[in-house]
Amino acid sequence: DGGITQSPKYLFRKEGQNVTLSCEQNLNHDAMYWYRQDPGQGLRLIYYSQIVNDFQKGDIAEGYSVSREKKESFPLTVTSAQKNPTAFYLCASSKGVTGRGYTFGSGTRLTVV
Amino acid sequence: AQSVTQPDIHITVSEGASLELRCNYSYGATPYLFWYVQSPGQGLQLLLKYFSGDTLVQGIKGFEAEFKRSQSSFNLRKPSVHWSDAAEYFCAVVKAGGTSYGKLTFGQGTILTVHP
Numbered sequence: 001d002g003g004i005t006q007s008p009k010y011l012f013r014k015e016g017q018n019v020t021l022s023c024e025q026n027l028n029h030d031a032m033y034w035y036r037q038d039p040g041q042g043l044r045l046i047y048y049s050q051i052v053n054d055f056q057k058g059d060i061a062e063g064y065s066v067s068r069e070k071k072e073s074f075p076l077t078v079t080s081a082q083k084n085p086t087a088f089y090l091c092a093s094s095k096g097v098t099g100r101g102y103t104f105g106s107g108t109r110l111t112v113v
Numbered sequence: 114a115q116s117v118t119q120p121d122i123h124i125t126v127s128e129g130a131s132l133e134l135r136c137n138y139s140y141g142a143t144p145y146l147f148w149y150v151q152s153p154g155q156g157l158q159l160l161l162k163y164f165s166g167d168t169l170v171q172g173i174k175g176f177e178a179e180f181k182r183s184q185s186s187f188n189l190r191k192p193s194v195h196w197s198d199a200a201e202y203f204c205a206v207v208k209a210g211g212t213s214y215g216k217l218t219f220g221q222g223t224i225l226t227v228h229p
Contacts, residue, residue, distance in 0.1 A: 004156075006156075033216070033217075035219075040221055040222070041221060042117075042119075042219035042220055043203070088154075090156060090157065092157075092217075100145065100164065101162075102147075102217065104149075104156040104157040105156050106155055106156040107154070107155065107156050
């Protein structure tokens with residue numbers, strides 16, 4: 001079955017380190033998104049990409065970076081510049097950009113130790 | 114900028130009781146509207162969505178939602194809650210049409226607790 005795979009499920013990072021979260025989809029979806037979830041704040045958009053080799057900043061892009069070298073992959077790097085990285089990160093994809101349908105991964109919980 | 118408000122952070126109901134979760138949005142035009150459910154540590158599951166047409170939409174697990182344009186609301190309802198419905202619920206909107214790049218805007222979420 002098609003879907004979105006996020007790995008790892010749990011990730012621990014020391015302060016000052018960069019870490020990369022993986023997101024892979026086999027749905028042949030064009031657009032991919034990264035959201036950050038904190039308690040009581042809902043989900044906030046970090047980055048999104050409509051096509052390969054192109055991506056745009058979302059509402060809270062500072063301290064994060066992404067790449068889109070392949071249609072099926074959209075990794076997120078949490079850099080040392082992100083001051084409060086402990087959160088739950090969700091990846092999503094959609095067939096187009098009309099806003100009609102999304103698929104979410106199961107998430108990665110990042111903890112700074 | 115568009116925004117979504119879920120006024121209730123936490124709701125507690127008894128099993129078998131009815132449920133209504135509120136959602137209000139602020140936007141210049143009617144957006145596409147969604148309700149998602151999330152169990153702890155999991156991703157989001159789509160309950161239902163509204164694009165156009167009949168303002169009462171049916172979803173999975175016995176949920177329904179009613180779009181009221183005059184009130185900019187899209188409230189989620191269920192006639193009889195089951196213990197397995199305990200979870201966090203998110204309302205989300207996206208600009209209808211092709212220029213929004215499909216960016217979903219989420220409410221803050223409502224945590225539902227179900228008492229036996």
